[in-house]
Amino acid sequence: MTKLWELYKSETWIEPFLMLSIGVFILTSSILYLLIIRSRSSKIKRYRLLAEYNTVIENLMFSVVFNDIPFSEVKKDENLNKLFKNGFFREVLIDSIMNLHKNYEGIYAQKLEQFYKESGLIKDSFKKLKNLKWEVKCKGITELSEINCTDAFDKIVKASKGRNKILKITAVNAAIKLGGTKSIMYLTRYSYPIDDWTQINIINAFKKHDIGDTTGVELLLESQNTTVIALGLKLIKELKLTQKIPYLAKLIANTPNTLIKYEAQNVLQILTV
Amino acid sequence: MTFITTELSLFFEGYLFLIIVYAVLIMSSYLLLAHLSTRELREYLKKNSFVDYDVLLTSEFAPSLSLIAPAYNEGFTIQENVKSLLSLNYNNYQVIVVNDGSKDNSMEILIKTYDLVLTELDIHPKIETKKIKGIYTSRNAAFKKLIVVDKENGGKADALNVGLNIAQNQYVVCIDVDCILDKDALLKLAKPFLESYGKRIIATGGVVRIANQCVIKNGRLVEVNIPDLMLPRIQVLEYLRAFLLGRMAWSRLDGLLLISGAFGAFDKEIALLAGGYSTKTVGEDMELVVRMRRYMLENKIPYGVSYIPDPLCWTEAPEDFKIFKKQRSRWMRGTIETLGLHKKMFLNPKYKLLGMVSVPYWTLFEFLAPGIEFIGLVLTIIFVILGLLNWHFFILLVLFVYFFAVMFSVIALYSEERTYHKYPKQTDFFKLLIAAFIEPIYFHPLTVYAALVGYKEKIMGTKGWGEMTRKGFTKK
Numbered sequence: 001m002t003k004l005w006e007l008y009k010s011e012t013w014i015e016p017f018l019m020l021s022i023g024v025f026i027l028t029s030s031i032l033y034l035l036i037i038r039s040r041s042s043k044i045k046r047y048r049l050l051a052e053y054n055t056v057i058e059n060l061m062f063s064v065v066f067n068d069i070p071f072s073e074v075k076k077d078e079n080l081n082k083l084f085k086n087g088f089f090r091e092v093l094i095d096s097i098m099n100l101h102k103n104y105e106g107i108y109a110q111k112l113e114q115f116y117k118e119s120g121l122i123k124d125s126f127k128k129l130k131n132l133k134w135e136v137k138c139k140g141i142t143e144l145s146e147i148n149c150t151d152a153f154d155k156i157v158k159a160s161k162g163r164n165k166i167l168k169i170t171a172v173n174a175a176i177k178l179g180g181t182k183s184i185m186y187l188t189r190y191s192y193p194i195d196d197w198t199q200i201n202i203i204n205a206f207k208k209h210d211i212g213d214t215t216g217v218e219l220l221l222e223s224q225n226t227t228v229i230a231l232g233l234k235l236i237k238e239l240k241l242t243q244k245i246p247y248l249a250k251l252i253a254n255t256p257n258t259l260i261k262y263e264a265q266n267v268l269q270i271l272t273v
Numbered sequence: 274m275t276f277i278t279t280e281l282s283l284f285f286e287g288y289l290f291l292i293i294v295y296a297v298l299i300m301s302s303y304l305l306l307a308h309l310s311t312r313e314l315r316e317y318l319k320k321n322s323f324v325d326y327d328v329l330l331t332s333e334f335a336p337s338l339s340l341i342a343p344a345y346n347e348g349f350t351i352q353e354n355v356k357s358l359l360s361l362n363y364n365n366y367q368v369i370v371v372n373d374g375s376k377d378n379s380m381e382i383l384i385k386t387y388d389l390v391l392t393e394l395d396i397h398p399k400i401e402t403k404k405i406k407g408i409y410t411s412r413n414a415a416f417k418k419l420i421v422v423d424k425e426n427g428g429k430a431d432a433l434n435v436g437l438n439i440a441q442n443q444y445v446v447c448i449d450v451d452c453i454l455d456k457d458a459l460l461k462l463a464k465p466f467l468e469s470y471g472k473r474i475i476a477t478g479g480v481v482r483i484a485n486q487c488v489i490k491n492g493r494l495v496e497v498n499i500p501d502l503m504l505p506r507i508q509v510l511e512y513l514r515a516f517l518l519g520r521m522a523w524s525r526l527d528g529l530l531l532i533s534g535a536f537g538a539f540d541k542e543i544a545l546l547a548g549g550y551s552t553k554t555v556g557e558d559m560e561l562v563v564r565m566r567r568y569m570l571e572n573k574i575p576y577g578v579s580y581i582p583d584p585l586c587w588t589e590a591p592e593d594f595k596i597f598k599k600q601r602s603r604w605m606r607g608t609i610e611t612l613g614l615h616k617k618m619f620l621n622p623k624y625k626l627l628g629m630v631s632v633p634y635w636t637l638f639e640f641l642a643p644g645i646e647f648i649g650l651v652l653t654i655i656f657v658i659l660g661l662l663n664w665h666f667f668i669l670l671v672l673f674v675y676f677f678a679v680m681f682s683v684i685a686l687y688s689e690e691r692t693y694h695k696y697p698k699q700t701d702f703f704k705l706l707i708a709a710f711i712e713p714i715y716f717h718p719l720t721v722y723a724a725l726v727g728y729k730e731k732i733m734g735t736k737g738w739g740e741m742t743r744k745g746f747t748k749k
Binding site: 014015018019021022025026028029032033035036039040043135138142165166169170193194195196197199200201203204207227234238 | 467
């Protein structure tokens with residue numbers, strides 16, 4: 001301590017300290033500058049590759065969807081075979097198939113699903129589903145649900161039970177698409193609060209995927225978790241489920257929670273008008 | 274003589290110690306905040322890539338918003354600006370334009386363009402304001418979201434309070450009428466209000482960026498450019514640093530004191546309970562956030578303040594020094610007034626992180642920094658002249674500060690590059706890089722000078738905003 005004080009008093013440290021700091025600042029700035037340049041170059045390279053791959057993929061998808069070319073034929077093309085081994089190409093291809101699948105229905109959508117399975121791209125999605133990083137898992141879930149892969153249903157429902165909100169929303173959304181109401185039945189025993197944003201997303205999934213069979217939605221009203229009951233009420237209101245009126249009446253008669261009672265009365269009034 | 278020399282020498286040693294400690298403290302706090310900000314930003318972007326904001330567009334459960342846009346002598350741009358506000362991507366909202374006694378033809382333009390007629394609104398004012406001359410709505414169903422209030426001039430805070438009194442929705446979004454909003458701005462601003470359970474989100478704020486020389490078409494930003502003029506160009510860099518490397522960290526720490534007056538959303542009930550905007554300060558945006566937070570803490574209500582790092586709002590920065598000086602001196606007065614009004618919070622553990630960290634930080638590094646810097650520079654020069662400090666050391670000290678400032682700007686550029694990448698043109702990047710080198714010797718002294726003018730104005734009792742003229746955006 002005394003030595004330190006002596007060093008401080010001697011003031012000999014100041015100049016080396018300042019010079020070292022200046023050096024560190026200049027070095028850091030230079031490194032960051034180089035990193036910016038590298039990032040910009042890689043972005044340019046990526047855009048160029050993307051444009052190149054998109055041209056190849058466009059032709060490939062046209063052949064698959066409209067000319068009924070199976071994957072076994074595609075494999076014979078050496079150039080495509082080589083590209084299929086490239087991770088970035090596969091990612092771009094998956095994104096393209098997802099976008100096309102959103103826009104096509106019926107036979108064309110089925111052809112895309114078939115190609116997705118035969119080409120092994122589905123394995124990439126399953127790998128993502130197993131990944132420990134939630135963002136990768138989300139990507140896998142989105143892909144598998146878009147392609148209507150019902151084999152993934154159980155794994156997706158499992159993922160929806162976690163506490164990571166984004167993963168939960170993505171998984172619940174996907175599960176509703178693949179399995180309808182049964183995929184949210186576990187919520188009746190769910191003990192964590194579900195915020196309004198998650199609730200709105202669940203309701204939107206029902207509307208978006210046009211889930212006709214709403215058997216079991218009434219079970220949400222029996223939950224001990226008030227946010228799950230609120231979700232049930234919102235679903236009944238938004239989907240105009242008049243067949244659930246008796247359950248609403250039961251909830252109004254039994255719930256000790258005044259907010260829930262008031263909301264249930266409100267929904268009941270809307271449905272009976 | 275020997276006694277004086279000894280005293281001076283002791284003073285010099287103490288001064289040297291203090292100045293280095295202060296510099297190291299301020300620099301390390303900047304770096305710490307930048308680190309926290311970057312981490313938070315990365316996390317936000319990762320999460321945001323899976324968010325479907327469109328669910329809010331179709332949901333009847335989306336929060337209802339009232340946009341309040343005070344206007345004073347905005348006749349030049351008001352027609353297009355209001356049109357842009359009416360065409361935002363959101364369903365459940367109304368637009369309240371408050372004409373704060375403009376001396377120009379703003380009202381005539383609004384009445385004519387939007388086919389406005391006087392109307393009777395059943396309002397129960399909670400905050401006292403200047404007299405309302407008339408409330409107008411449109412006869413045209415296409416503008417049914419629009420309410421225009423014509424009132425006596427009372428300043429921005431008073432106009433915002435009129436908006437708060439009139440707003441019919443649960444949340445109010447206070448904006449500058451001349452700002453260009455991203456079309457999804459309201460969707461992004463509304464989402465945090467739905468996200469918390471067990472605590473009430475009382476305010477959300479967004480990032481403001483500089484739009485000088487950017488191209489605007491039909492009230493929307495279509496091309497991002499970096500200004501050629503050095504003053505607005507450096508402000509682009511300054512805003513990047515403040516919003517990307519500062520506020521995100523304060524948000525993470527839950528110590529955010531300021532939501533920009535240009536663009537922020539508030540829980541109307543809490544804003545009214547806290548007393549609305551203060552007309553006693555020119556820093557009404559910061560003051561309201563501090564007062565709302567204080568209200569929640571004093572009443573022990575769990576709450577949160579959220580912050581969206583996406584560039585949602587684009588504004589015009591002053592291009593000439595006169596206007597710049599007015600703006601910055603006003604900001605300084607606003608800071609002094611807010612900190613003065615809430616001095617009770619300073620190092621008061623009752624106010625948690627806000628009292629123990631945020632308020633002291635603002636006092637030390639925002640309010641006092643320009644003064645300390647100026648006094649430090651003057652004293653250092655005196656010491657050099659007196660021979661107590663050699664030139665070599667003085668130059669090292671200057672270079673130390675200079676290169677830190679450059680490095681910090683480059684960190685901001687790196688963060689922007691890795692996140693939003695809004696300036697993809699090579700020329701724009703180099704323009705900003707040049708600005709980073711010029712800023713410490715050109716722009717920074719101007720901000721210190723303007724802040725000192727702010728001190729002086731506060732001491733002299735200057736009130737009000739002063740006239741702020743704007744050039745208007747480049748339109749396509």
